[in-house]
Amino acid sequence: MVVHQVEKINGDINHQKFIQDIYPQRKPFLISGHDLGPCMHKWNADYLADVGGQQMVKLHVATQDKMNFITKNFSYKTLPFKEFIRRASATENQHYFFQPKEKYYLRSLGNDPRKEIANFMEQFPALVDDINLPQYYESSAFFSSVLRISSGNLQIWTHYDVMDNTLIQITGRKRVVLFSPQDASNLYLQGDKSAIVDIDNPDLQKYPKFASVTRYECVLEPGDILFIPAMWFHNCGALDFSIGINVFWRHLDYSYYDSRDTYGNKDLLPAARANQILDRAIKALGELPDDYKDFYARRLVSKIENLCYLK
Numbered sequence: 001m002v003v004h005q006v007e008k009i010n011g012d013i014n015h016q017k018f019i020q021d022i023y024p025q026r027k028p029f030l031i032s033g034h035d036l037g038p039c040m041h042k043w044n045a046d047y048l049a050d051v052g053g054q055q056m057v058k059l060h061v062a063t064q065d066k067m068n069f070i071t072k073n074f075s076y077k078t079l080p081f082k083e084f085i086r087r088a089s090a091t092e093n094q095h096y097f098f099q100p101k102e103k104y105y106l107r108s109l110g111n112d113p114r115k116e117i118a119n120f121m122e123q124f125p126a127l128v129d130d131i132n133l134p135q136y137y138e139s140s141a142f143f144s145s146v147l148r149i150s151s152g153n154l155q156i157w158t159h160y161d162v163m164d165n166t167l168i169q170i171t172g173r174k175r176v177v178l179f180s181p182q183d184a185s186n187l188y189l190q191g192d193k194s195a196i197v198d199i200d201n202p203d204l205q206k207y208p209k210f211a212s213v214t215r216y217e218c219v220l221e222p223g224d225i226l227f228i229p230a231m232w233f234h235n236c237g238a239l240d241f242s243i244g245i246n247v248f249w250r251h252l253d254y255s256y257y258d259s260r261d262t263y264g265n266k267d268l269l270p271a272a273r274a275n276q277i278l279d280r281a282i283k284a285l286g287e288l289p290d291d292y293k294d295f296y297a298r299r300l301v302s303k304i305e306n307l308c309y310l311k
């Protein structure tokens with residue numbers, strides 16, 4: 001397995017420099033030195049508990065340090081924001097759902113999560129003036145802004161999103177491991193998520209192709225901004241009690257995206273269509289005896305590789 005460090009850029013990057021130098025490369029960059037504003041000294045547990053108050057938030061609650069979407073070793077629970085912050089910032093709690101050392105993760109949602117996208121500015125208006133978000137994209141391309149707050153030592157599964165993204169770290173540190181879209185066939189995907197939960201000690205008997213991936217690693221410190229291009233897989237793990245925001249925006253024209261997408265992870269419309277057509281192709285091959293089916297399946301795979309893979 002090859003390991004790279006994510007390339008770092010020190011210094012303030014303005015919109016023009018981002019668009020010219022960083023954006024066209026379609027690879028992750030860690031940008032430090034952007035002035036995020038007063039949030040950098042204001043946002044601690046006490047302040048957020050005061051500001052967030054009694055509004056109810058939906059959380060992931062986990063009793064292990066790696067959330068696993070296959071075995072579902074976490075639950076969805078609701079708490080007042082204030083209580084959530086109190087619990088997430090402590091390592092052990094008197095009040096809990098399952099056990100004193102359980103962990104909490106907030107991914108903020110829209111007011112009506114099924115229909116509305118998350119917009120941190122609308123859901124947490126009292127926090128807006130504290131933060132000076134970088135504006136690397138055209139305003140019209142904005143998709144969502146998501147508040148992400150996590151207990152220390154908690155990892156979420158490797159996945160991709162279909163939007164371009166800046167993951168902005170405000171309080172605490174977060175380790176991020178990324179994989180290129182070209183490693184998609186080595187990650188044992190189930191939808192947008194990788195089935196490999198422990199990327200540091202993977203079961204290579206079960207997941208042999210994972211041995212050939214290239215890892216891109218970084219640790220975000222408070223103030224750091226990670227640019228994650230669409231389709232880059234990321235595995236994020238808070239090392240400490242962590243407060244961050246991520247902003248998703250569209251890289252491509254509106255017409256490529258599913259208008260019902262509220263999370264930023266529904267496949268692009270042409271890809272979803274291709275997937276349906278492929279299901280039909282597989283059904284057609286199913287009419288053949290197994291050995292003929294195998295033969296034609298290999299030919300189809302070669303055809304896709306030859307005609308569609310980046311050279």
Ligand SMILES: O=C(O)CCC(=O)C(=O)O
Nearest residue numbers: 148156161165167236246
């Ligand atoms: O930072 C995290 O906890 C997850 C971030 C993430 O998945 C994203 O920004 O798309």
Ligand SMILES: [Fe+2]
Nearest residue numbers: 159160161234
């Ligand atoms: Fe993500």
